Amino acid sequence: MADDVRELLLSTTADADPSTPLSAPDLRLLIDRLRLRSDPASGAHEERGGMRAVCSGGREGGGQMIDALDYGMAKVADSMMKHVLVPAISNMSVVVNVEVLEEGGSEHSVSVLSIVASEEKAVPNEASKLVEFQDVVRSTAEFENMLRSMMFSSPDRKDGRLTQFVDDVEVHFAVRKRNEIMVKARYILVQYDYDNPLESGNQDDSVVDLLFRPEKCFISKSALQLMKLVHGALKLLLSTKQDACLSSARVAKEFCYAARDVLLLYKAIVPVQLEKQLDSISQVAAIVHNDCYHLSQEVLGLAFQYRPDFPCDVQKQVVFVDLAPIFTQMANGVLRRQIHIAMNTISEAIDGADGFQNTHQPQHYESAKFSIEQVVFILEKIRIMWESILPRSTYRKSMSRILGSVFSRITRDMLLIDDMAAEETLQLQGxxxxxxxxxxxxxxxLVENDDENEKFLDHDTWIQLDKSVPSLKKFRKLAELLDMSLKSITAAWESGELVSCGFTSSEVQSFIKAIFADSPLRKECLGWILRTPA
Known part of the structure; x- marks a missing residue:
């Protein structure tokens, strides 16, 4: 066979020099001569069949694929003559693997040529064009049959790699879409400006209803767009079924995995990208909390919404509920971290008051006043950042917890003062x-009010606040105690009023000892308090 190839090579090239590179037309002519020499009787018939296969590939949607298969014939001849360089087809996208099955002496007898096509450009970009791709499938089958008849391919139809490729066009389409979706998701997450969320576009679009709570919350545009990608990925399956009338289990899994990967990409990127903002009191952290909480609720409904569209054998594998706890934990973790940072920051501000001692002295009073002003400033800053972002119930619960720790700390420090001058009690009250x-x-x-325009701190409002923040009631009562007489304090204890505000017997006794000088009346009142059960 090697002698035949050399003879044909010399007769094909213009200058009869075997080292001269062949042009594409020369290679085509060489293939035709090889085919005719192997079977002269059927050569003409196969040539016409081959032309029909090539011509049929010119249909819409498959031109590039058929052109690649046509040039594959030239590539086969080039592989048979490894010592010849063919620049004319060196940039083709068809990969040729030559498998040597028999070896004899110093020469190899090529018995099988497997052509592996990787024409990804021919894969449709839209589900509606998958039907048109069936023309390419038929043309590819004809072409591969021709290769088998010419002994350029294995006679075993299971080795039809070209046919396998085009038969799996749905899978290639799904994989391409999955990759495109992931690229879009990453771009959305990386490019979104979390530092100015309220200034980016229409804010109304970012205020969404929570799925399982009668509340609204503000989420980032990135989370909103990610959920659109998730729904788009799952709707692609329905589009594929309707437009192409085809849907395999593997295709369904690709779309399902695409939706899951988009959600997991948020978990992987955002906490790292916004690490600095999450480690400080920030509006960004509140938005990330909302994003995670919103996603945790949205994923619970995905399976119910799209599971019927999946093939029966994979419906049980369409699971998103396992992602809900992940995002719930992320949301709770972000919020707990914010509350912890807020409490620590406020605690440091209160430390500047030095226990609120000696406030009758101007220097100590100014320090205590500055400390209170710092606390107020921090709390107001948190209110401004959180009130318009967090869900209403989450905001109230979180802020009540912070206020509770603030009032408990200030009340405790003031009650620990062991000696108060008369002027000092007035300063503390102030x-x-x-x-x-x-x-x-x-x-x-923090309170409910039917008329948002007429909010004021009346008696009913204080009752609501005392229920939400129990330590606030004790804090307010302490201001009254600082201006009450000894008998009034004793009567308030006996009536249970101080107990209802959270005072203990030891706290009231210490408070009386700090304010009032030792006297028979003080001893009598302390005795009454000691004997009266709380």
Missing amino acids: LIHLALENLSSLFLS
């Missing part, structure tokens, strides 16, 4: 009133 007055806007944001 500091308490200063805090309450400056936090009025925050208090109003």
Whole structure:
């Protein structure tokens, strides 16, 4: 066979020089001569069949694929003559593997030529064009049959790699779409400006209803667009079924995995990208909390919404509910971290008051006042950042927890003062009133009111606040105790009023000892308090 190839090579090339590179037409002519020499009787018939196979590939949607298969014939001849360089077809996208099955002496007898096509450009970009691709499938089958008849391919039809490729066009389409979706998702997450979420586009689109709670919350445009990608990926399966009338289990899994991967990409990118903002009190952290909480609720409904569209044998594998706890934990973790940072920051501000001792001295009073002003400033800053972002119930619960720790800390520090001058009690009372007055806007944001335009701190409002923040009631009562007589304090204890505010027997006794000088009346009152059960 090697001698035949050399003879044909010399007769084909213009200058009869075997080292001269062949042009594409020369290679085509060489293939035709090889085919005619192997079977002269059927050569003409196969040539016409081959031309029909090539011509049929010119149909819409498959031209590129058929052109690649046509040039594959030239590539086969080039592989048979490895010592010849063919620049004319060196850039083709068809990969040729020559498998040597028999070896004899110093020469190899090529018995099988497997052509592996990787014409990804021919795969449709839209599900509606998958039907048109069936022309390419038929043409490819004809071409591969021709290769078998010419002994250029294995006679075993299971080795038909070209046919396998085009038969799996649905899978190639799904894989391509999955990759495109992931690229879009990553771009959305990386490019979104979390530092200015309220200034990017229409804010109304970012206010969404929670699926399982009668509330609204503000989410980032990135989370909104990610959910659109998720729904789009799952709707692609329905589109494939309707337009192509085909749907395999593997295709369904690709679309399902694409939707899951988009959601998991948020988990992988956002916490790392926004690590700095999440480690400080920020509006960005509140938005990330909302994103995670929104996603945790949305994924619960995906399976119910799209599972009927999946093939029966994979419907049980269409699972998203396992992602809900992941995003719920992320949301809770972000919120807990924010509350912890807020409490620590406020605690440091209160430390500057040095236990609120000696406030009758100007220097100590100014330090205590500055500390209270810092606390108010931090709380107001948190209110402004969270009130318009977090879900209503989440905001109230979180802010009530922070306020509870603040009032508990200040009340405890003031009750630990072991000796108070008369002027000092007035200064402490003034500091308490200063805090309450400056936090009025925050208090109003924590209560329900039918008329949002007529909010004010009336008796009913304070009752609601006392229920939400129990330590606030004790804090307010402490301001009254600082201006009450010894008998009034004793009577308040006996009536149970102080107990209902959260005071203990030891706290009341220590408070009386710190304010009032030792006297028979003080001993009598302390005895009454000691004997009266809480």
